[in-house]
Amino acid sequence: MAMDTDRIVKKVMLRAPHHRVWSAISDASQFGSWFGVRFDGPFVAATNVIGRIVPTTVDAEVARSQEAYEGTALEISVDRVEPPRLFSFRWHPYAVERGVDYSKEPTTLVVFELEEVSGGTMLTVTESGFDRIPIERRAKAFASNQQGWTAQMQLIEKYLAMAA
Amino acid sequence: MSPAHTAAARLSGAAPIFAALGDVTRLHIVARLCGEGPQSIARLADGAAVSRQAITKHLHALEGVGLARSSRIGRERIWELRTKRLSEVRLYLDQIAQQWDAALTRLRAFVEKDDL
Numbered sequence: 001m002a003m004d005t006d007r008i009v010k011k012v013m014l015r016a017p018h019h020r021v022w023s024a025i026s027d028a029s030q031f032g033s034w035f036g037v038r039f040d041g042p043f044v045a046a047t048n049v050i051g052r053i054v055p056t057t058v059d060a061e062v063a064r065s066q067e068a069y070e071g072t073a074l075e076i077s078v079d080r081v082e083p084p085r086l087f088s089f090r091w092h093p094y095a096v097e098r099g100v101d102y103s104k105e106p107t108t109l110v111v112f113e114l115e116e117v118s119g120g121t122m123l124t125v126t127e128s129g130f131d132r133i134p135i136e137r138r139a140k141a142f143a144s145n146q147q148g149w150t151a152q153m154q155l156i157e158k159y160l161a162m163a164a
Numbered sequence: 165m166s167p168a169h170t171a172a173a174r175l176s177g178a179a180p181i182f183a184a185l186g187d188v189t190r191l192h193i194v195a196r197l198c199g200e201g202p203q204s205i206a207r208l209a210d211g212a213a214v215s216r217q218a219i220t221k222h223l224h225a226l227e228g229v230g231l232a233r234s235s236r237i238g239r240e241r242i243w244e245l246r247t248k249r250l251s252e253v254r255l256y257l258d259q260i261a262q263q264w265d266a267a268l269t270r271l272r273a274f275v276e277k278d279d280l
Contacts, residue, residue, distance in 0.1 A: 008261045012268050016275035024275045034274040035267055093260060123271075125264060130257060 007128035015120040022084040025112050025123075037074055043089070045081045050074070079109065087112045093133065106132040180229040189214055190222045194245065197232065202244035 014021055024030045028039040028049060037051040051074040079088040090107040108129040115122040185191055196208060205223065209216040223243055226232035234243045 005257060008257055008264060010261065010264045010268060012272065014272055014275055020275050024271060030274070034270040036270070123268075125268065127260065127264070130260075 006131040007126060008130075010125045012123050012125075013117070013120055014123055018084055018114060018116045018121050021114055021121040021123060022087075025114075026081060026083065026087045039076075043076075043078045043081060043087070045078055047078055049076050049078060051076065077107065085114055093127070093130070108133070181231060184225055184229045184231060187222070187225075189218065190226060193219065193222055193226065194231065197243065197245045202242045204240045204242055206240075208243070 016024075024034065026043055028041065028043050031043070032038050032051065032054075036054055038054050039049050039051040041047075041049050043049060053069045053072045053074060075091065077090040079090055081087055088109060088111040090109050092102040092105060093108050106129060108127050111124075111126045111128075113124045113126075115124075185194065192212075193208060197203070205216060205219055208223075209219050212219060223232055223234070227234070230246055232243055232245055234241050236242075
């Protein structure tokens with residue numbers, strides 16, 4: 001049975017010009033506004049940036065459920081910034097437990113790749129390196145994030161309802 | 165039931181698997197059953213750092229979450245992995261993948277709003 005447990009690949013077609021998508025991803029403040037995090041500086045290759053989780057502004061109910069994580073630090077180690085095609089960083093997936101030092105643990109690599117296509121931009125997001133994440137961490141992340149995951153699902157439903 | 169409820173139920177069902185695997189000795193037993201195939205407690209205990217009783221206890225914990233099962237063959241009880249259950253560990257990635265889906269939905273709203 002072939003099953004890749006090391007990586008996640010997501011591909012989306014965005015109906016927006018290439019430069020618009022590039023700035024939404026490579027500009028720290030724009031990235032923060034859709035991702036739900038506020039960074040203390042710009043994304044520069046081979047430097048670290050600290051962010052704080054901020055609740056979504058889309059839904060008051062979901063925002064309340066995210067309050068538990070509000071202010072949680074999120075450190076990103078920017079890897080490559082190659083306009084207008086590639087942006088990548090390393091981080092600790094699910095590093096949301098307070099009082100835990102994640103700095104010694106392995107990171108995953110997140111890569112955003114943009115491709116201009118007719119009618120918009122094709123975006124591929126790849127997160128890899130999960131095989132090196134300790135299994136205990138996976139178990140804990142899993143348990144502590146069930147709540148947040150349900151909230152994310154509600155957020156999607158809300159968006160879809162708004163778009164309908 | 166809404167998709168959110170169904171997903172939450174699936175995740176709740178897999179949580180004990182992660183709890184069971186969050187132990188070094190049990191992980192080691194799983195690795196041996198995986199690599200060497202079905203075997204007896206005596207063989208698992210051979211060369212192990214923990215007692216036979218401890219291995220028995222851990223095997224029962226794995227059995228409790230559906231990761232292992234035993235059957236009597238002659239005078240011996242043979243333990244084996246239930247691989248279907250083990251593949252549900254993939255849920256960890258599914259969960260992160262879902263978070264990416266949600267984040268990319270927000271990105272879509274963010275970049276497409278100016279171009280309607």
